[in-house]
Amino acid sequence: MLKTNPELEMFTRRLAPPLFGRESKPEESRLIVVGAPFDSSATTVPGQRAAPRRIREISLELETFDFELEMDAEDAPFYDAGDLPLEVDFSSFMGILYRVASEVFSKGKILALIGGDHLVTLPSVKAALSTLGTTHLLVLDAHLDLRDEYPLGTKYSHATVMRRLLEENSDLRITYFKPRALSKEEYSFLASCSRVRVVRRVEELLEDFESSQRIYLSIDIDVVDPAFAPGVGVPEPLGLYPQExxxxxxxxxxxxxxRVIGFDLVEVNPVLDVSNVTSALAAKLLMKIIVRIFTLK
Known part of the structure; x- marks a missing residue:
């Protein structure tokens, strides 16, 4: 029998109950959740690989009904495929993620990727670009991740991911909302690259995406102030409130x-978390995104 989702079936496996406990089938779903337990580019304390499982486990303890939107996340048409394999090297993991993401996009479904460190955004966005075409990326992150090398001599890491995406894909635009930490090198690059913009007001943000045909969201949990999200590799003070x-x-x-074709939520580190508050926040944000997408008229 011909497999409907060969890449998804070959490379994913369930290591925890599905997100919010929802059992479903991929062919009946409009959104596919994939865990990317990857932290090989972590430069402080590794542990992001544990996040997909922990976030799923914590999601089972949360109330999933959105009072304002009058919808339960458990009723949303999504399928949790499980996690990509841990037991592979860097290049293999990136290649597998690219293949799985490409399959999801080619079937017209929305990809929801749970990281993992921020480098997992690279193959996911590249898959969107190659499969669907020009894409506009919204980044919520404390940092720009536009360094050329970090650490010195390393081209591919959580701190270089956006630089690599821009260099390797001319049909990509990136808009950041309220980043708060950057290097002198990144500041210079920002000034020289017309495909990158930083906005600080919601009205500016909405206007910037008015003509964008395809949108991908990348949310680094460290965009939130570390007082509310302590379980991150690189905590940066003076961040946003969770409500914001x-x-x-x-x-x-x-x-x-x-017009959202996919999104990821990255950089939760359960090893550094306190009472699972960062994982719980991540699960809640995933719930909010999924419910909002499926209540649009």
């Missing part, structure tokens, strides 16, 4: 959610 992030996402998705 949720409100920005809600307004953005209300305006442009019909």
């Amino acid at each position: 992030v949720a409100q920005v996402l809600d307004r953005f998705l209300e305006a442009h959610g019909r």
Whole structure:
């Protein structure tokens, strides 16, 4: 019998109950959840590989009904495929993620990727570009991740991921919302690259995506102030409140959610977390995004 989703079936496996406990089939779903347990580019304390499983486990303890939108995440048409394999090297993992993401996009489904460190965004966005075409990337992150090398001599890491995406894909635009930490090198690159923009007001953000045909969201949990998200590899003070992030996402998705082809949530590190508050926040944000996407008229 011919497999409907050969890459998904070959490379994913369930290591935890599905997100929010939802059991479903991929062919009946409009959104596919994939865990990317990868932290090989972590430069402080590794542990992001444990995040997909921990976030799923914590999601089972949360109330999944959205009072404002009058929808339960358990009723949303999504399928949790499980996680990509841990027991492979860097290049193999990136290649597998690219193949799985390409398959999801080629079937017209939305990809929801749970990282993992931020480098997992690279093959996911590249798959979107090669499969669907020009894509506009919204990044919510404390950092720009536009370094050329980090650490010195390393071209591919969580701190270089956006630089590599821009260099390797001329049909990509990136818009950041309220980043707060950058190097002098990144500041110079930002000034020289016309395909990158930083905005600080929601109105600017919404306007910037008015003409974008395809949108991908990348959310680094360290965009939230470390007082509310301590389980991150590189905590950066003076961050956003969780409510602010949720409100920005809600307004953005209300305006442009019909054109979202995929999103990821990355950099949760359960090893550094306190009482699972970062994992719980990540699960709640995933719930908010999924429910909002499926309540759009």
